[in-house]
Every structure is written in C-alpha cells, then in structure tokens.
Amino acid sequence: MTALTQGYGGRPVIEELDLSIQPGITGLLGPNGAGKTTLFRTLATITPPRSGGLELFGTPVTSERDVRRVRRRIGYLPQDFGYYPAFSVTDFVRYCAWLREVPAKRAESATKEALASVGLADRARDRMKSLSGGMLRRAGIAAAIVGSPSLLLLDEPTVGLDPAQRLDFRDLIRSLARAGAAVVLSTHLVEDVGAACDTVLVLGDGRVVHSGTPRQLAERSTPEAPGDSPLERGYMAVLSGTRRSRSAEEAEEAEEAAC
Numbered sequence: 462m463t464a465l466t467q468g469y470g471g472r473p474v475i476e477e478l479d480l481s482i483q484p485g486i487t488g489l490l491g492p493n494g495a496g497k498t499t500l501f502r503t504l505a506t507i508t509p510p511r512s513g514g515l516e517l518f519g520t521p522v523t524s525e526r527d528v529r530r531v532r533r534r535i536g537y538l539p540q541d542f543g544y545y546p547a548f549s550v551t552d553f554v555r556y557c558a559w560l561r562e563v564p565a566k567r568a569e570s571a572t573k574e575a576l577a578s579v580g581l582a583d584r585a586r587d588r589m590k591s592l593s594g595g596m597l598r599r600a601g602i603a604a605a606i607v608g609s610p611s612l613l614l615l616d617e618p619t620v621g622l623d624p625a626q627r628l629d630f631r632d633l634i635r636s637l638a639r640a641g642a643a644v645v646l647s648t649h650l651v652e653d654v655g656a657a658c659d660t661v662l663v664l665g666d667g668r669v670v671h672s673g674t675p676r677q678l679a680e681r682s683t684p685e686a687p688g689d690s691p692l693e694r695g696y697m698a699v700l701s702g703t704r705r706s707r708s709a710e711e712a713e714e715a716e717e718a719a720c
C-alpha cells in the first residue's frame with residue numbers, strides 16, 4: 462500500500478501509510494485504538510482506503526472486480542466474528558469456504574483439513590453455540606484458513622486460547638507460512654510475536670513506528686522503558702515518542718500533581 466489514509470467521519474486513523482507485507486509471519490503490535498483492526502479491514506478490502514493505493518498480489522485493487530478477485534485469496538479472522546449459533550462447526554467453516562468461492566468439490570475436504578488443523582475434528586458436528594470461548598476462536602481460525610488462502614489476516618487470534626493451544630497455533634501458522642501463505646496477526650501478547658513472527662510492525666499515531674525483526678525491536682529497548690523482557694521494553698521504547706503515550710504520561714503527571 463502506498464500513502465494510504467483511512468479514518469472514520471472527519472477523523473484520520475491511519476495516515477499516509479507506506480507498507481509492504483513480506484512473505485512469512487508478520488506481527489502487528491500497537492496500543493488499543495492504534496488502528497490495527499482498521500488496517501486489517503482495509504487489507505481485507507472491506508473498507509476502501511480514503512486515499513492512497515492498495516495493491517494485493519502484485520496488482521492494484523481499484524474496482525469491484527479486483528475486490529472480488531483478491532477476496533478469494535484472503536482469509537480474514539475479525540476480532541469479533543459473527544456466526545449462526547445453530548450452525549454446526551462444519552456448516553460454519555463450510556459456509557466460509559463457500560463465501561470465499563472454494564471450489565465445491567474441494568470444500569468438504571478443505572473443511573475437514575481446516576478443522577483438524579485447529580484440533581476441532583472431534584467437535585465438527587457440535588453446534589457453534591455449544592463451544593467454549595477458546596474453541597470458538599479456533600473455529601474462527603479454521604474458517605480463515607479453509608481453502609489455503611495466500612494472505613491470512615488474523616485479528617487477535619490467540620485471545621482465549623490456553624497455553625497449549627497457543628503453542629499449537631504457532632505451529633499451525635509456521636506451517637501455513639512454510640506452505641507459502643503470508644500471515645499477518647495482531648496481538649497484545651508481545652511474547653507471541655517474539656516466538657512466531659519473522660517481522661514485527663508497531664503501529665502508533667496511525668503510522669508504522671517500527672518495522673523489522675523481533676530482535677531489532679528488542680534492540681530498541683532503553684534502560685528507562687518499562688517491561689519484563691527486552692522485547693516488551695523495545696516495544697514500550699518505540700511507543701514512548703507517540704502522541705498517545707505522551708498524553709497518557711501527561712495525564713499521570715497531572716494526577717500526581719493533584720494529589
């Protein structure tokens with residue numbers, strides 16, 4: 462994407478963003494409200510950019526026809542995804558396969574494969590409303606990966622997963638990336654990024670304030686940055702110059718002065 466601007470009403474959220482998603486696994490970090498979901502919705506072609514260019518799979522996305530063409534190759538797990546509670550888990554994933562135009566003769570095996578990948582094969586016939594929060598998340602991941610999309614956009618995929626499932630999830634996205642998918646995931650769990658991602662982007666004030674490897678982010682750590690690991694301190698250090706961080710500090714100082 463080039464000089465991409467996105468926002469709501471009169472308020473910009475993403476400003477003049479130049480970004481190229483690399484093959485492999487990219488982690489997207491940023492504080493609440495930084496614009497991660499807004500960026501995902503733009504990449505998933507749900508919200509057209511306000512200005513600037515979106516290019517996917519080597520070609521610009523400008524028309525409805527382009528949108529339809531690229532959507533077949535994108536798997537998107539929104540933060541809060543909708544589903545019919547009475548659908549079985551299989552029906553839900555299969556429906557998502559149909560939405561993405563996975564060929565009918567492949568849909569059944571692709572659905573089975575996706576459910577097995579997230580460890581839900583034994584719950585395939587259960588109704589969506591009977592799943593626990595973590596299982597529901599895994600059903601969402603299955604729906605995003607069904608049919609092996611080239612670009613996977615996962616908005617906070619590990620929320621609600623237990624530690625063993627988080628490890629399985631990392632293995633899953635590593636194998637999808639090895640098979641050629643570009644995976645982008647947002648998270649507030651800095652350790653997930655350190656463990657699984659090749660590249661880490663930090664969004665702050667609607668801009669990318671860091672782009673590099675997790676190790677390069679850890680190297681930006683400063684002695685005064687808060688955090689319990691070099692990666693957390695590096696993350697906090699790169700955010701410390703942003704408007705959001707400065708206004709939080711000012712609010713804290715004002716509170717201290719008032720006491």
Ligand SMILES: Nc1ncnc2c1ncn2[C@@H]1O[C@H](COP(=O)(O)OP(=O)(O)OP(=O)(O)O)[C@@H](O)[C@H]1O
Nearest residue numbers: 469470474491492493494495496497498499500540
């Ligand atoms: N539909 C909307 N209408 C108006 N403003 C919105 C809308 N969706 C998001 N925003 C605003 O845009 C900004 C970015 O929101 P966004 O959800 O993209 O952030 P985020 O980085 O995903 O946050 P979080 O980590 O909390 O999920 C926020 O200030 C939010 O209030």
